[in-house]
Amino acid sequence: MRILSAEVVYTGLGTPIRGGAVVLQGERVAAILSREDARRFYPEAPVTDVGFAISPPPVNAHTHLDLSSLPPFRGPYEDFVRHVIRHKRARGVAAADAGLAELQRAAPLAFGDIVADEAAMRKLLQTPGLRGVAYWEVFAPDPAEAEAAFSETVARLRAFRRLERPDGLKLGLSPHTPHTVSAPLLQRLTRLAIAERLPLQIHVAESPAEAALHRDGSGPLFELMRPFLGDWRPSGLSPVQYLARLGVLEARPTLVHMVHVGEEDVRTVAKAGCTVVHCPRSNEALRCGRLPWELLAKHSVEVAFGTDSKGSAPDLDVTREVAAARALHGAKASPIALVRAAVKGGSRALGLTPPRFGRGSPARALYVWQTPSAEPRV
Template structure:
């Protein structure tokens, strides 16, 4: 018998690859942070001698969820300015608050809070876009969560940097210093076409090609954005990016709400990915992305929460359910975006968008053991005819019982490991008092 680090036996395993498969009474064998095998439980016990054995008889195992777009540190701005359209929300509330309060400490503390929320909700990897990337990366490593850290770029000054060149230089220095951290990867993250010039986009593209990193950008989020682009640049935002040479398999188009059929075809032809953020799009009244059409065209559509300031949860189970229901409601097709596809969007499609699908996003031998377990023990989950249907339409993050990242236990029996939850609550209260003292009793 071969000695391994961990054997997890579960009632069901949904590996995501191959598509549509549900394994009954199987086990995942893990050694040195990697998945060694998926096999029937009786065969696993005859093959492996695990140092640790977890029997999860009422559980379903899935790949750890991949949050394809967020601004983790904005957890400290959760609920600050609600029920407002995007432009007013950003210009009159969020940007002024960030100008006063954002610092390396703010980003570190906010990312710690976000990482804890995401891990507790089954997320094992997130794609971040925010200032002070070293602070975000450090907080992610402390939490033990996988992170794609954005090298952000804008054409206006913030407490973090003076101009686009300064943003890129500082972000690249962080990437160079932390590139050997196995849980970290990096993206170029120009904020949006309305905050980034052609010259800055050209610098982003050059740098992305030099370091082989994805480009992560908000685009076509609102009608106002497209109207302004036509007025200022003479073309719609996606056409502008196409003209600048940014469309490629490395592009992650965030939101992509207001697209024509021609623009969808353009994304598909260039192998681009979309990070669909249904809750944020609804909350900011931005609209509903044409996900059914994008999927039919072959676009790789992943799921993201956006930041907690505009969602206001970092809850990927909510995003899966909402994405599936919106696709059906908008298309008038009940078969649109079925449960298996929604789960794939929340796992493997996100990993593919980030260029990480060889390492995470599905339960396949050789990949990192990024695993989420949900316990189906509640009467509210009974009966269960189809565990994947339950994952998308019934279960929530409250049913997540255990989480492993790179084979290391991060959540055990619904308890975060190596995280002082009471400390996080106090930390959030301190920042609330700084940001809006009148709200603290």
């Protein structure tokens, strides 16, 4: 017998244990209980404190693997968009391969990847042994282009669908943001996702300038987007309420970032049953602000974690996102809520059955988190 103890033990079912322990007999789980009870019931067993947590493997619910060769950037969100455009040649299969290799070293259970390169999408879908969703990204802000963009997207999705395999990634769809996909196209893509049962993921309420753009067509993001918008008009709504009015939330999309939201927005998201993906290191790098964790918790919104891209985060290790969130939110986000979000929230964001372990499970089912640090491993 031997005992592994941690600040948090989460089996994937029920409430995580603060100050928990897992008792191993050989290479099988014999018991899961508090640290104190483990020492009392198994007094002869050696105890190893493994650090922060023991759980099933976490999920990285939001990545951009084909941006993994992008030079790192820190600065305003609008300048980051320019940075991505400037380095668009860095995107592609080679970058996605490098990102996937780094991601796999962190050993997440699954991942959700936004894909903008056709060759990268084909390779991801054809790679065996991957779990999660590869979301094809759509960018078409001009309403006049909606029909052509929709037809092109349908054709691509049909071709990609033929590449799905039972032991690989599922195909999904990602309208980039509420302001980079026109209203008529957003509505058609939503209906398509519902009809074809395609998982949907969309960036929303990421930067402070996004709210100004939607409210009255002002601010630095509007100035950046102006050449691409055509006959676009501001809705006068928040980005979340704009999506709700268009019916996009009926598809229960995963909503990435959700930083600049109010209580009405959070109520709307909770009612729709959407999961939110938190990317604290990217938010900090791009000066986006702090996700209101306590407001989402108040309304029982499911939260997951994602690393976003290597352009705005130092690595693709989702446990370091959790560490960053812990430092950012302090007492407003308990360690047990953070671990649960990374495991169960991440699985739900990607439409997967949340993993679990229990008595009799093999020791290899346990994911051991070291003491959390937001700094990349060296």
